Each structure stands twice: as C-alpha cells, then as structure tokens.
C-alpha cells in the first residue's frame with residue numbers, strides 16, 4: 001500500500017512537472033508566435049486577390065498614397081498569397097535603408113534567360129553579390145563618379161550645344177517642338193557617347209531605333225514588374241505573355257550593340273582610345289583570371305540597363321520641370337534673372353556654371369520632388385526581419401512610395417505646389433536635415449547601396465538642359481496653362497499630354513557656341 005501511494009505521489013509530481021513545462025513551453029511558443037508574427041497593419045482586402053486591384057490601378061502610386069494616408073505609413077498587403085510591405089514614411093525608410101540595407105539590396109524581378117533586357121546577365125536586376133559589386137565599382141570609377149564626370153565634361157557640352165541648335169532650328173522655322181522628343185535625343189546621345197565613345201547615328205536611323213527601344217522597354221518593364229509580384233504559376237503565365245515582345249526588344253538592342261562593340265574592339269586593337277568604360281570591359285572580357293569573368297552578353301546587358309535607367313527618367317524630368325516653369329511665369333523670370341546675371345547673354349550656359357545658380361538647382365530638385373520619374377522603389381526582403389516593431393517575413397516585396405513621401409503634408413509645406421524656394425531655405429538649415437525623419441523625406445533616386453548611381457549625372461544633364469531652354473527662348477503654348485495630368489502605362493511617371501511649344505529666340509542673334517558647331521543662322 002505504501003509502495004502504491006509513493007508511486008502515485010511520484011506520478012503526480014511528474015504529471016505536475018509535465019504540465020508546468022507544457023504551460024511554460026506553450027506560453028513561450030505562443031508568445032514567440034505573437035511577437036514574430038505581429039505583421040504590420042493590413043487595410044481591407046478583396047477575397048482571393050487581396051490588394052491586387054491597387055497594384056493594377058492606372059496610377060498605383062496614387063492608389064497607395066490614399067491607402068497609406070488612411071491606414072498608416074507601414075502596411076502589409078498581399079497579392080493572392082504573395083506578401084508586400086508598403087512604406088510611405090521617411091522614418092521607416094530610414095530604418096530599412098540603414099539597418100536592413102543589405103537585406104533589401106536585391107530586387108528579385110523575374111529574369112528571362114537569353115534576353116539582354118530583364119535577362120539573367122543584367123546589372124539592375126543582378127542579385128546583391130560579387131558581380132553587382134564589381135560592376136558598381138566600374139560604374140563609379142569609369143562613368144558616373146565625380147572624377148569620371150569631370151573627364152566626360154566636353155562630351156556633355158557638345159551634346160548640349162547640339163540640343164540648343166536643334167531647338168533654334170525649329171524656332172527659326174516656327175515649328176512646334178515636342179520637348180520630350182528633343183530632350184530624349186540629348187540624353188540618349190549623351191549617355192551613348194559617355195558609355196560607348198560615340199552616339200548612335202541619326203543618318204542611318206540607328207539613334208531613332210535605340211530611342212524607340214528605350215520607350216518600348218519602359219512599357220514592357222511595367223508589365224514584367226506586375227508579373228513579378230504574382231504567385232509562381234501566374235508569374236510564369238505573365239512572363240510568357242511578354243516573351244515575344246521581350247525577345248524582340250532584346251534582339252534589336254543586340255544588333256545595334258554588336259556593331260558598336262566590334263568597332264570598339266577594332267579601335268582597341270589599333271591602340272586607339274574608346275570610352276574608358278568600354279575599353280575596360282572589352283579588356284576584361286574573356287580574361288580567365290579577371291576579377292569577375294564577363295561575357296559579351298554581360299557587356300551588352302549592362303549597356304541596355306544603363307540606356308534604359310538613364311534615358312527615360314532624365315527625359316521625363318526635363319519635360320515636367322519645363323511644364324512647371326511655363327505654368328509659373330514668376331519662376332521663369334527669377335531663373336532668367338539668375339542666369340543672365342551669372343552667365344550673361346553672350347555665351348551658352350555650361351555645366352560648370354551650375355554651382356553658381358542656386359535657384360536653377362532648387363528648381364530641378366523641386367521638379368524631382370513633385371514629379372519623381374520612378375514613384376515606387378521596389379526591392380525584396382531576402383530574410384525575415386523586424387521593421388517598426390513589426391515582423392516582416394522573408395521574400396516579402398518592399399514597395400517604398402517615394403511619390404507619397406515627397407508630398408507628405410507632415411514633412412512639406414504646401415506639398416502639392418511647385419515652389420523651388422523651399423530648397424533654398426533647406427540648404428541654409430542643412431543641420432536640421434540630418435534629423436532622422438528628415439533624411440529620407442526627399443528620395444527621388446531611391447536610397448542605400450542600390451540607390452541610383454546616376455544622380456549626379458542626372459542633376460547636371462537636367463540642370464543644363466533647363467538652363468538652355470530658359471536662357472535662350474521664350475515659350476508659347478496653346479491655351480493658358482499646360483495640363484499636368486499624369487499618365488500610366490509605363491514604369492516612369494510621364495505627362496498625359498506631352499508638352500508642345502513654339503519657341504521664340506530671346507536674343508536677336510544666336511548665342512555664340514564654344515565648340516566648332518555652326519549655328520543654323522550664321
């Protein structure tokens with residue numbers, strides 16, 4: 001009997017211990033789930049598709065802006081079962097591009113084998129790793145870093161004069177000018193020359209073909225971006241629907257680039273200099289023990305990415321800013337006063353004048369704030385993490401709504417208005433701008449390691465193009481005001497009604513040129 005009682009007491013003790021352990025582990029486990037799976041708040045969604053309708057809306061950045069102003073700056077969305085985190089606040093962006101920068105340094109867009117655009121060998125879609133790092137080094141040292149930009153100054157000066165002459169020619173013939181068309185020629189020729197040592201030829205239609213391909217690629221990129229967010233089977237269908245168009249664009253880019261590559265290789269063999277970057281790539285190509293082994297297709301994909309990333313963005317920025325200037329005559333007057341007093345009327349504005357033209361610089365910054373050509377910055381969280389105290393699962397797509405952040409009334413006075421003066425004031429109180437919340441309220445070029453490496457080039461190309469248009473011409477439009485509606489359909493934010501103007505030369509005689517180019521009048 002004694003033995004039975006002692007066994008019962010032992011069992012009871014073990015049972016109690018088991019219960020206590022279970023409760024302890026249950027609480028621990030339960031607590032862990034609660035902490036780990038405390039996802040960011042999620043706005044109401046539709047059955048099955050979740051928040052897909054917001055992504056499909058014509059102007060997704062605006063649809064997201066409405067969502068965040070109603071439900072908060074950090075939201076958890078889903079497209080079917082695919083998770084997305086939507087960020088619309090500078091302080092959360094600061095946390096992500098600081099502590100989680102490596103974690104979000106890959107885009108994870110679908111890659112199409114064999115294509116030069118959105119293919120597996122490109123730069124923009126390359127995962128964060130050795131290949132991306134070695135190409136970034138090349139971009140900074142040979143193309144877009146401050147020293148490289150100094151070396152290519154004359155290339156841009158020559159293209160700027162060509163731009164001025166093209167506008168002057170149209171003005172003299174009283175033809176109307178489509179600003180985006182002329183700006184695209186300027187930007188595309190500049191980028192081609194800087195990368196490959198020569199611009200595409202206008203005579204044999206090569207330049208026209210490349211510009212057409214850049215425009216096509218931009219529309220195609222939007223479709224591919226949407227496909228990227230769908231769950232696997234739908235993603236496959238989406239991409240296969242774009243396949244023909246993708247391979248067509250890739251094939252045409254290939255034709256043009258193959259020819260230019262051959263020319264450069266011959267130059268190199270004859271010890272003539274091409275562009276620094278092209279020479280470096282051609283030398284590295286095929287070298288067994290190179291830092292990173294690159295193929296011919298790597299080079300071509302890299303150039304396609306640079307054309308596409310640089311051309312449409314800068315072109316649309318020029319168009320938006322010029323439209324704002326024409327709509328606000330006091331800004332035009334103030335810009336002219338500044339340019340006339342610093343540059344004068346006897347020579348064309350140059351890149352080296354920009355540091356002495358603060359109002360022009362502020363106008364460019366304000367244009368990028370109000371009309372960022374890439375309104376949504378998209379990345380992927382490679383690993384799970386915590387943001388703003390919330391759990392973010394691995395492989396979650398990150399969408400940073402730069403458009404909403406740069407129009408947030410908490411950070412910007414009169415956020416919907418075009419007021420370059422705001423950047424004159426902020427440059428004086430730059431200390432204040434270092435405050436955590438202020439740092440990422442201005443984000444037209446993205447941020448972190450994968451932020452835009454072309455920002456410096458963009459500022460000087462856009463600044464001088466706007467400078468020439470203001471310095472040399474009066475602007476006439478049909479009607480009182482330019483329609484500033486936005487257009488969808490492409491990845492870049494464009495004007496729904498492209499800006500068309502008739503130009504009248506401001507000076508009775510054309511501005512003398514610095515290079516050997518001849519004015520159409522002389």
Ligand code: HEM
Nearest residue numbers: 124309310313314317374444445446447450451452454458
């Ligand atoms: C107004 C002009 C421009 C704007 C607003 C702009 C904006 C952007 C943005 C928002 C991104 C994504 C950044 C991120 O994910 O955080 C980006 C990436 C990029 N941009 Fe620009 N860009 C402009 C001009 C240029 C130019 C002129 C070039 C070069 C010729 C260029 C080359 C690139 C490249 C290569 C990337 C990908 C960077 C990477 O993945 O590491 N961009 N740009």
